[in-house]
Amino acid sequence: MTGFVRRSRPGRALVVALALLASACGGGKKEAEVLTCPKVISAPDAARVSLFNPGAGHTARDVSVSARIDSADNKCSREGEHGVTVFSEINFYAERARPTTESASLPYFVAVMDATRNVVAQESFTLNVKFLPAEGYRMLPAEKITTHLPLKTAAAGDSFTLIVGFQLTPEQLAFNRAQHPQ
Numbered sequence: 001m002t003g004f005v006r007r008s009r010p011g012r013a014l015v016v017a018l019a020l021l022a023s024a025c026g027g028g029k030k031e032a033e034v035l036t037c038p039k040v041i042s043a044p045d046a047a048r049v050s051l052f053n054p055g056a057g058h059t060a061r062d063v064s065v066s067a068r069i070d071s072a073d074n075k076c077s078r079e080g081e082h083g084v085t086v087f088s089e090i091n092f093y094a095e096r097a098r099p100t101t102e103s104a105s106l107p108y109f110v111a112v113m114d115a116t117r118n119v120v121a122q123e124s125f126t127l128n129v130k131f132l133p134a135e136g137y138r139m140l141p142a143e144k145i146t147t148h149l150p151l152k153t154a155a156a157g158d159s160f161t162l163i164v165g166f167q168l169t170p171e172q173l174a175f176n177r178a179q180h181p182q
Helices: 154-159 170-179
Strands: 003-006 014-017 039-042 048-052 063-079 083-096 103-113 119-130 137-139 143-149 161-166
Touching (some): 039 063, 048 103, 063 103, 063 119, 083 103, 083 154
Parallel strands (some): 039 161
Antiparallel strands (some): 003 014, 003 143, 048 063, 083 137, 083 143, 103 119
């Protein structure tokens, strides 16, 4: 079973069991297996999020907080005979438009996509940002996510991709596409 564990603070963890991946990969000889790790990418249209002032429009002047995925990286280790444990570290950057904005909640997701580009597991998380009185922006402590991939062969890890992105409303998605065309 695929599962995600989030450890953003010591002693705090969230475990969620998701879809089975074991049937997605072929077998191989144990002694010939080489551990491979999925790559991690930011979702192209969801690597940024803008929160708009309540009751305002959806233009750049209406933004109260904006954030982006600054970087994401993976490391892997074997789990049992064939499984792979993926340790992801995701770094976020956030800024506020006005000093009166003290905090923001930024929902994001981590998904596992197979070689045929099907999402086989996904979990949502919330990043809570608290701005200090004098700061306009903040590099946030890394979010650490552990993903368990129960594969028939540890060499199949690189046939998967981890995708990280913000959970966007239709207005936020349209804003991103207008501000940052691909």
